[in-house]
Amino acid sequence: MTETAATNEQISATLVLPYLNHAVRMYEQKYASRADIDAAMRFGCGYPKGPLTVLDELGLDTVHDQLAARYAETGDNLHKPADLLTALVGEGRTGKSDGRGFYTYANGEVIADDETPSADDQPQLRHDIKKVGVVGTGTMASGIVQVFAQAGYDVVFVGRGEDKIAGVIGGITKGLDKLIEKGRSDEATKEAVLGRLTGATTREALADVDIVVEAIAEDLDLKLELFRDFDRIIKQGAILATTTSSLPITQLADATSRPESVIGMHFFNPATVMKLVEVVTAPATGADVNETTLALCAKVGKVAVSCADRSGFIVNALLFPYLNDACLLAESGVELSVIDDAIKAEAGFPMGPFQLLDVVGNDVSLAIQKELFAEFKEPGFAPAASLEKVVADGHLGRKTKKGFHDYS
Known part of the structure; x- marks a missing residue:
């Protein structure tokens, strides 16, 4: 496609159609629910609508035919319509205009169906979470510290030196001052948040936390060493979470004697602003740990989506x-x-x-x-x-x- 020949519509179709197809395959594989796939892209990327909702609105038959035409032209497997897309079109489930696609519709609005979670399915805190630990002092770690402290949790955060600790406090103070300037907070709230923070330069300060979130560099060897230390230091029953975006959580879990306590808690940057958290389970992660982490995300004002441990998450x-x-x-x-x-x-x-x-x-x-x-x-x-x-x-x-x- 040359620049002179490319229209906005052609460019969008070239890039968006494979993205939509990939989302169908992710759902087809039962890697994540339809709601979580859509929420992940809305809250993680700022997209106006999730991919499965977009498919319903465009028409599954229309997208299927466009993909099939591209596949015939390119032979690229990414353009071959997902099997589920073909099956749904064959069943007459072509999207919003016909009342059923990936979602079910009445009068143009999404209605509950057999895949809609009930209110009784809302995750609950199966562990008592009072004190939170965070390891790291970078932008992501500082944001996570602030998120938990603003939600009312006492937070112990660990850095490599007093200058790093001071940097986190200074950054959070600056962020809170900006909220005050915008009329979205006040001095009393600021002091309360800062009063919940405890900085430390040794990991032993994490001994009695109920959950720890590591947010150090994306280096597998460093994280493995850290999780071995968590296993040694932190009390039994605590949740050991990583905010990695790319490294295998299963390997981190295997570095401990309690893999059932290890989970992914992938915040998006900046953590104080972005609503999404991908909650990622390894094969051994306990159901109680998963449910507690999902519930905790909701308590701190985040939108949690669930998926398993594989490259890229959602x-x-x-x-x-x-x-x-x-x-x-x-x-x-x-x-x-x-x-x-x-x-x-x-x-x-x-x-x-x-x-x-x-x-x-x-x-x-x-x-x-x-x-x-x-x-x-x-x-x-x-x-x-x-x-x-x-x-x-x-x-x-x-x-x-x-x-x-x-x-x-």
Whole structure:
């Protein structure tokens, strides 16, 4: 597709149709519920609607036929309509206009059906959570500390030095002051939040926490060492959580003598603003630990979605192949800004793919795409040459003032 031949609609279809198809396959595999897939992309990426809702609105038959035509043209497995999509269309479940697609509709509105959870299914706290531990002092860790403290929990956070501890306190204080300036908080609330914080430079301070969330660097060896230490230090019955976005939680669980207590709690950055938390269970994670973590997310004002331990979880597994496809489209001759503008105009996404890549960091994006390719062995997931090149050139995005776009 050349730039002169590409319309906004064509660009959007090229990138969005495989994304929708991948979401169907994720649901078909029972990796996550329809509601959680849709919520993950809405609250994790800021998309106006989740992919399965979009499919219902576009018409499953329409999307199926468009994918089939693309598959006939490209032979790319990512364009082959998902088996479930074909089956639903065959059953006459073509979407919102016909009253049944992935959801059920009456008078144009979603209504309860046999997949709708009942109010009695709301997760409950099966563990008593009073004190929270956080390991790390970076942006993500600081945000998580603030989220729990603002929700009324006493928080012990561990950093490598007093300067790091002071940095967290200073950052949270600054954030609370901004809320006060905007009229969304007051001095009494600020003092109460700060009064719930205890900084420490040794992990032994975590001995009596009810849940600990680690938010250190994405380095498997560092995290394995940390979880072995958690096992030694922290009381039995406590929940051991990781906010990793990419590393295998099962390996972290296996580093302890209590894998049933280990779970993923993937916050999105900035944690104080983003509503989504992916709650990720390893094979040995206890049902009580999973339910408590889901309930805890709700208590601190987050939207929790459930999934199992595999590369990308929900959001990254759907997002990064789409971003990789954008790189491939650009390599075919379509200008970056044209692609960015088309996606915002047609799909309603808050950022174009190259704007988002530059915000995430092209090195981070490449690493995630490599992990997805290694896990799923899907040829279409092989990292695009242009993504590899910007990273090799040191153009990592906004953090280096240059990525796919120039920010100097």
